[in-house]
Amino acid sequence: MKNIIKRISALLAGVMVLCSQPLEVCAEKGYTYNYDWWEDVQYSPDLYEVIGVFTASDLGITDKFSSPQGLYVCGSTVYICDTGNNRIVEMERTKFNNFSCKRIIDSFQGDVETTTFASPTDIAVSEDGYLYIADMNNGRILKLDQDLNYVMQFDKPVDSTIDPSASFLPSKISIDTAGRVYCVATNINQGLIKYENDGTFSGFVGATKVTYDWTDYLWKRLATKEQRAQLASFVPTEYSNLYMDTEGFIYACTVNVTEEDLAAGNATPIRKLNLMGDDILVRNGSFPVVGDLWWNGGTSGYDGPSLMTDITALDNDIYVGLDRVRGRMFGYNDQGNLVFVFGGNGNMDGYFRQPAAIDHMGHDLLVLDSVDCSITLFAPTEFGGLVYDAIEQFQDGKYYESGETWKQVMVQNGNYDLAYIGIGRSLLRQEKYHEAMEYFELKWDYKNYSKAFKQYRKEWVEEHIVMILLVLFLVICLPLFVGKVKKIKHEIDTADIFKV
Amino acid sequence: MTAFLNKKEGFTHYLGTLKYALYVITHPFDGFWDLTHEKRGSIAAANTILFLTLLVRIMKLQFTSFVFLQVYWEGINILLYLASVLFPLALWCVGNWGLTTLFDGKGTLKQIYMATCYGLTPYPLIQFPLILFSNVVTYDEAEFYGVLSAISLIWAALLILAAMIQIHEYTVKKTLFFTVATGFAMLVMIFILLLFFSMISQGIAYFISIGREILFRM
Incomplete structure (x- = not known):
């Protein structure tokens, strides 16, 4: 009897230990990492390295930047909205590791009352070379030509849903090929404001559908009028930033996510909007496109989910979100698989104090830090270059070459799931189904495995029909x-x- | 010679009782009545069925296609995994027996254990072929796997209900009521066990700390 009690107690102790053990995840060591299928952190060789950190003095500008907010890259030209100094700095990348200041834009010519800026927060350049500037505290979006002559401006939209007394604060803008302007404005949560190229307001795009479940409904029915007023009202989310990719799709990100939504998998902090404003982001990855999966800061002191403050999309459909909580960059491929995570908070090169904006120049990434008042230039390492090569070769239909490149990636990092899946997909295209199955099985990709297995099964049955x-x-x-x-x-x- | 014959006879009897499980799962009411009243079942066969159930649970982990079952091997403790079947089973038998003896239940603890194990028969019976089946189907055909797997569980649950009706000679309504009541009894037992062990461990910790204190002062 004693023995039995002893055994049961040991068993129960085991159960309790199992239940109470906190998940040991420390994402704080190592610069670049990724998640495997089990959502465990797998450290990785760096995909990007810091080429340089550039402050105003490095560019030959005497007075230092003051809380810069906007960053825009057009060819080899980089525009920085030096918001606190009410000016825009245009600079040119002269060398691989150097920038030089081209001009400082703090006023323009034209037939308007104010020809200076008040807290310009974003700038965009259209294909035909016009500059669009979100002149936030003047409540307007300016359109200037290359010689800084005033062309036109986009004013506060006249719409019944917008409070006429509230000031209009455009913060982020994007221009499509036809010259239409998409704008994120502070305190407007109906979606992105869309203007036609003649300046008329044509509606909101990409408003989040407001959903509520039956429990909310029940609460609202039971609550008194006063209680109802105190309940959080169900409003669509406000976007924090947007980026228009080369195909005309808008990548938008929002920081209005709750931990409950993220845990339930309902949150979509990163969206890809088509012309109708529908979210068409592909989310085939084994975990959602939300940035970090583990929010417990541990010793770092940064708690809570990732908050995406800006986003950019490379030409190979890899999009990179910038997390302002931990200063990390999250790169996803067109299928929604995580390609890399790197960055952090701190004062060293490659770490940030308050990252505000991200943009890309080819494969290189530029990040603007609004407290450190600097831009950091990242370029792919050899490893990062191989990953990009492999992805682009696959997109170009060079399946065999892509597989070979992924094999080189795997040599450098045996814990990189995308390499295994990449080799598998390449073998699948080469109709080597059985070999492909092995690679998919190693990294738990059961959807691709099933595709390969289906073909393999068909072949096997045909061979062994007798x-x-x-x-x-x-x-x-x-x-x-x-x-x-x-x-x-x-x-x-x-x-x-x-x-x- | 007689010993050998007895042994052989015993083995034949065992095989007969094991084979009777196949009759029970298709004719539950008739089957469970005869199981105890006509002595057509045996504890040895019940143990065998339980062993097969445990075996299939472990084999599932290793041999089911990863399309249907992804096993995080670092997090698996085989003993705990087996206990996840045995512990509830033990609680169920004891809880059910404790309650039904008070309310005119005719079954003994032995009979409850035997009938419950016989009721588990569909689980290994379906899950064994399902392991093989999982290795020849793809993700698109996952529904077949899910449905068959669900059938094995629902069938077993219904059989155990039928077993309780026949063993205790209860009506359906009364059986359902006592099944729910047994669930609560199991929870109460878990609560008391947890309380008991946390008290014991605190008591031990108390004496250990007194001992330490004395050692420090000496």
């Missing part, structure tokens, strides 16, 4: 035959003639 039919024949006919023999034997045994 054997299969033979086995089926035997299974069906043998019992029949045995039954028949037994019946005859029984009849003989009981036949009258043999009775003596």
Whole structure:
């Protein structure tokens, strides 16, 4: 009896230890990492390295930047909205690791009242070379030509849903090929404001659908009028930033996410909007596109989910979100698989104090830090270059080459899930199904595994059709035959003639 | 010679009782009545069925295609995994027996254990072929796997209900009521066990700290 109690107690102790053990995840060491299928952190060689950190003095500008907010890259030209100094700095990347200041824009010519800026927060350049500037505290979006002549401006939209007394604060803008302006404005949560190229307001795009479940409904029915007023009202989310990719899709990000939504998998902090404003982001990854999966800061002191403050999309459909909580960059591929995470908070090169904006120049990334008043330039390392090569080769239909490149990636990092899946997908295209299955199985990619297995099964059945039919024949006919023999034997045994 | 014959007879009896499980799962009411009243079942066969259930649970982990079951091996403790079947089973038998003896239940603890184990028969019976089946189907055909797997569980649950009706000679309504009541009894037992062990560990910790204190002062 004692023994039994002892055993049960040991068992219960085991159960309790198992239940109470906190998940040991420390994402604080190491600069670049990724998650495996089990959502465990897997450290990785760096995909990006810091080429340089540039402050105003590095660019030959005497007075230092003051809380810069906006960053825009156009060819080799970089625009920085030096918001606190009410000016825009245009600079040119002269060398791989150097920038030089081209001009400082703090006023323009034109037939308007104010020809200076008040807290410009964003700038965009259209294909035909016009500058669009979100002149926030003047409540307007300016359109200037390359010689800084005033062309036109986009004012506060006239719409019944917008409070006419509230000031209009455009903060982030993007221009499409037809010259239409998409704008994120502070305190406007109906979505992105869309202007036609002649300046008329044509509606909101990409408003989040407001959903509520039946429990909310029940609460609202039971609550008194005063209580109802105190309940959080269900409003669509406000976007924090947007980026228009080369195909005209808008990548938008929002920081209005709750931990409950993220945990339930309902939150969409990163969205890809089509012309209708529908979210068409592909989310085929094994975990959602939300940035960090583990929010417990541990010793770092940064708690809570990632908050995406800006986003940019490279030409190979990899999009990079910038997390302002931990100063990290999250790169996802077109299928929603995490390609890399790197960065952090701090004063060293490659770490940030208050990252505000991100943009890209080819494969290089530029990040603007609004407290440190600097831009950091990242370029892919050899490893990062290989990953990009492999992804682009696959997109170009060079499946065999892509597989070979992924193999090189795997040599450098055996914990990189995308390499295994990449090799598998390359083999799948080469119709080597059985080999592809092995790679998919190693990294738990059961959807691709099933695709390969389906083909392999078909081939196997076609090869072994004779054997299969033979086995089926035997299974069906043998019992029949045995039954028949037994019946005859029984009849003989009981036949009258043999009775003596 | 007689010993050998007895042994052989015993083995034949065991096989007969094991084979009877197949009759029970298709004719539950009739089957469970005869199981105890006509002595057509045996504890040995019940143990075998329980062993097969445990075996199939472990084999599932290793041999089911990863498309259907992804096992995080670092987090698996085989003993705890087996206990996840045995512990509730023990609680169920004891809880059910404790309650039904007070309310005119005719079954003994032994009979409850035996009938419950016989009721588990569909689980290994379906899950064994399902392990093989999982390795020849793809993600698109996952529904078949899910449905068959669910059938094995629902079938077993219904069989255990039928077993309780026949063993205790209860009506359906009364059985359902006592099944729910047994659930609560199990919770109460878990609560008391947890309380008991936390008290014991605190008591031990108290004496250890007194001992330490004395050692420090000496």
